[in-house]
Amino acid sequence: MPQPLRAPLVVEFPFTRSLGPVQSAFLTGLRERTVLGVRTADGRILVPPVEYDPVTADELRELAEVAATGTVTTWAWNPAPRRGQPLATPFAWVLVRLDGADTALLHALDAPGPGAVRTGLRVTVRWAAERTGSITDIACFEPYEGESDPYEGEPDPYERERVPYEHEHEPRPRTAGGHDGRFDDPVTGIVAPARLDYDYSPGRAQSRYLHALAERRTVGERCPSCRKVYVPPRGACPTCGVATAEQIEVGPRGTVTTYCVVNIKAKNLDIAVPYVYAHIALDGADLALHARIGGIPYDQVRMGLRVEPVWTASSRYPDHYRPSGEPDADYEVYKELL
Amino acid sequence: MAEEPVAVVGIGQTRHRAARRDVSLAGLVREAALRALADAELTWADIDAVVIGKAPDFFEGVMMPELYLADALGAVGKPMLRVHTAGSVGGSTALVAADLIAARVHTTVLTLAFEKQSESNAMWGLSLPVPFQQPLLAGAGGFFAPHIRAYMRRTGAPDTIGALVAYKDRRNALRNPYAHLHEHGITLAKVQESPMLWDPIRYSETCPSSDGACAMILADRAGAARAPRPAAWVHGGAMRSEPTLFAGKDFVSPRAGKDCAAAVYRQARITDPRREIDVVEMYVPFSWYEPMWLENLGFAAEGEGWKLTESGVTELDGDLPVNPSGGVLSANPIGASGMIRFAEAALQVRGQAGEHQIDGARRALGHAYGGGSQFFAMWLVGSEPPTT
Numbered sequence: 157m158p159q160p161l162r163a164p165l166v167v168e169f170p171f172t173r174s175l176g177p178v179q180s181a182f183l184t185g186l187r188e189r190t191v192l193g194v195r196t197a198d199g200r201i202l203v204p205p206v207e208y209d210p211v212t213a214d215e216l217r218e219l220a221e222v223a224a225t226g227t228v229t230t231w232a233w234n235p236a237p238r239r240g241q242p243l244a245t246p247f248a249w250v251l252v253r254l255d256g257a258d259t260a261l262l263h264a265l266d267a268p269g270p271g272a273v274r275t276g277l278r279v280t281v282r283w284a285a286e287r288t289g290s291i292t293d294i295a296c297f298e299p300y301e302g303e304s305d306p307y308e309g310e311p312d313p314y315e316r317e318r319v320p321y322e323h324e325h326e327p328r329p330r331t332a333g334g335h336d337g338r339f340d341d342p343v344t345g346i347v348a349p350a351r352l353d354y355d356y357s358p359g360r361a362q363s364r365y366l367h368a369l370a371e372r373r374t375v376g377e378r379c380p381s382c383r384k385v386y387v388p389p390r391g392a393c394p395t396c397g398v399a400t401a402e403q404i405e406v407g408p409r410g411t412v413t414t415y416c417v418v419n420i421k422a423k424n425l426d427i428a429v430p431y432v433y434a435h436i437a438l439d440g441a442d443l444a445l446h447a448r449i450g451g452i453p454y455d456q457v458r459m460g461l462r463v464e465p466v467w468t469a470s471s472r473y474p475d476h477y478r479p480s481g482e483p484d485a486d487y488e489v490y491k492e493l494l
Numbered sequence: 495m496a497e498e499p500v501a502v503v504g505i506g507q508t509r510h511r512a513a514r515r516d517v518s519l520a521g522l523v524r525e526a527a528l529r530a531l532a533d534a535e536l537t538w539a540d541i542d543a544v545v546i547g548k549a550p551d552f553f554e555g556v557m558m559p560e561l562y563l564a565d566a567l568g569a570v571g572k573p574m575l576r577v578h579t580a581g582s583v584g585g586s587t588a589l590v591a592a593d594l595i596a597a598r599v600h601t602t603v604l605t606l607a608f609e610k611q612s613e614s615n616a617m618w619g620l621s622l623p624v625p626f627q628q629p630l631l632a633g634a635g636g637f638f639a640p641h642i643r644a645y646m647r648r649t650g651a652p653d654t655i656g657a658l659v660a661y662k663d664r665r666n667a668l669r670n671p672y673a674h675l676h677e678h679g680i681t682l683a684k685v686q687e688s689p690m691l692w693d694p695i696r697y698s699e700t701c702p703s704s705d706g707a708c709a710m711i712l713a714d715r716a717g718a719a720r721a722p723r724p725a726a727w728v729h730g731g732a733m734r735s736e737p738t739l740f741a742g743k744d745f746v747s748p749r750a751g752k753d754c755a756a757a758v759y760r761q762a763r764i765t766d767p768r769r770e771i772d773v774v775e776m777y778v779p780f781s782w783y784e785p786m787w788l789e790n791l792g793f794a795a796e797g798e799g800w801k802l803t804e805s806g807v808t809e810l811d812g813d814l815p816v817n818p819s820g821g822v823l824s825a826n827p828i829g830a831s832g833m834i835r836f837a838e839a840a841l842q843v844r845g846q847a848g849e850h851q852i853d854g855a856r857r858a859l860g861h862a863y864g865g866g867s868q869f870f871a872m873w874l875v876g877s878e879p880p881t882t
């Protein structure tokens with residue numbers, strides 16, 4: 157038995173996002189080398205900012221500027237960066253609490269090795285040279301030797317999260333300011349490219365079908381229970397839920413059961429409009445497959461038309477079907493296949 | 495122990511539009527949720543659980559958006575569920591929420607569905623370049639148009655019926671302030687003269703692509719008693735599914751749709767839907783699906799659905815108005831479209847449908863379907879509580 161086929165499947169699309177007021181201010185701020193958080197009713201400053209309070213569900217709109225320096229609250233070393241990650245060389249994923257903020261931001265830290273990273277490490281933003289209003293306007297973080305930790309003498313920030321609440325009433329050094337988040341020419345939307353890489357296999361049944369197609373034969377499978385012939389085969393009958401194994405050659409001729417006339421050009425298809433897109437029940441098959449009809453003016457195609465495949469050298473599937481010259485099939489013969 | 499009766503006590507929708515560039519996904523769902531809370535005169539604290547639905551993640555490219563939307567929907571510290579049944583999802587989402595009340599798991603549930611089609615690419619999301627497979631040659635309209643031709647052949651319906659549906663729904667939408675399309679100069683001739691896209695489907699017989707969200711607050715009997723406005727009561731609800739393609743599938747009138755309707759009528763003790771149901775909000779993305787679903791849902795005998803449309807029975811002033819809101823043909827935020835049908839049915843029996851209110855509507859059917867006619871979800875709501 158031939159091996160199941162395999163091929164890469166890349167799913168890739170540039171999605172657009174409307175940002176809403178808070179993310180618009182945050183990303184426009186990054187473009188202007190300003191990090192903004194949002195202030196909650198109880199005075200906490202959340203960075204990155206969110207539109208709605210995670211605790212109370214209140215709408216949050218009061219923006220506050222925080223420092224570009226901060227402290228690593230936890231981290232993980234990434235020894236083998238993948239495509240699209242912030243740095244091409246090994247780096248640490250870090251959660252950074254910027255000075256003045258109450259929550260931590262996820263980003264990359266450029267460090268020579270895991271030995272150079274620790275919780276409590278002081279870091280600063282490395283701004284990207286070209287900034288467009290995107291999280292990547294922060295190219296990454298880097299270790300910061302400048303001014304001392306404003307929390308020095310306090311417990312490790314990670315531990316500090318666990319101290320009793322009373323402690324939180326002591327005024328904390330903040331660089332948080334009352335930036336109103338208004339900028340000239342704000343960023344209101346971004347494009348977020350998404351890409352997924354799959355290693356795709358159609359499985360054994362479809363692979364058998366595709367191997368037969370290469371010999372210009374159409375081979376389906378018959379269900380042992382309901383006796384229906386599936387083309388293309390799926391290896392199982394969707395109605396009975398049993399495996400199918402019996403190979404049945406069908407066609408090559410068939411009957412147009414129904415169709416539509418396509419008048420609008422689809423983006424990735426190089427087919428002149430109008431053309432006929434038809435459901436064709438190949439002789440011996442119990443459900444119709446879909447294909448284009450050619451070799452006949454589009455407005456003369458009809459239900460019941462008898463057709464045969466037209467192969468081209470380059471194509472895995474018949475390029476289209478054309479009239480076979482036989483008389484039309486009677487409606488009663490194919491109406492159950494509609 | 496009998497099920498707890500389920501009441502719809504709050505409904506909120508966004509004004510559906512081609513693009514809502516002023517809000518994020520979170521801002522969009524928040525708008526509908528706040529309007530539903532206001533309608534019910536409740537706050538976030540009154541909500542026990544959130545049940546949310548949308549079309550496939552690929553549409554907007556946000557994986558598991560329900561996680562990110564928990565803050566906007568006040569779901570922190572509460573159960574939050576996501577339902578996923580393609581285009582029917584708005585309906586099945588509402589039914590999952592209703593079941594949580596009926597089973598007395600919760601007393602007050604927020605259910606919401608949305609789509610931001612301006613930031614999505616439904617066509618791309620539905621036609622991935624799968625290796626070894628032939629590309630779908632014709633898009634969504636090309637998928638459904640051959641089935642419409644099959645319906646016409648099977649029933650002998652004149653080819654004028656589709657335009658009548660579109661003309662009616664677009665006129666109805668003029669009375670619905672939330673509808674996306676408000677075509678003030680619409681005429682039957684304009685529909686009939688619009689470009690033929692996928693013959694037999696014309697441009698004006700297709701749904702638009704919309705940004706929008708719809709939310710409902712469902713409550714138990716005690717919640718309904720406290721509600722400031724009349725409740726809609728759920729008398730029946732069901733979901734059915736079947737494969738997209740199988741030998742013997744009836745694309746014109748899928749078995750899953752018939753079975754789903756039959757289950758709803760059985761629960762609601764309806765024996766003659768045509769007489770006992772006052773108004774229908776059904777999922778009609780292409781005009782011809784109105785007569786097709788009229789038969790599938792048991793409002794007309796097989797082959798007779800188009801006659802109801804042709805004779806004006808489904809008009810706003812007919813004796814079985816279909817889609818007084820303007821329907822999917824006038825607003826289609828895909829994931830929300832099913833819930834909008836359910837919510838519009840509830841608005842009718844609450845007497846809250848405004849300009850498109852059907853006088854005296856006591857029982858209304860909300861209907862949704864999705865995928866390749868493979869998922870069905872329906873509910874029947876009434877102005878009076880179910881008798882046990």
Ligand SMILES: [Zn+2]
Pocket residue numbers: 379380381382383384393394395396397
């Ligand atoms: Zn079988």
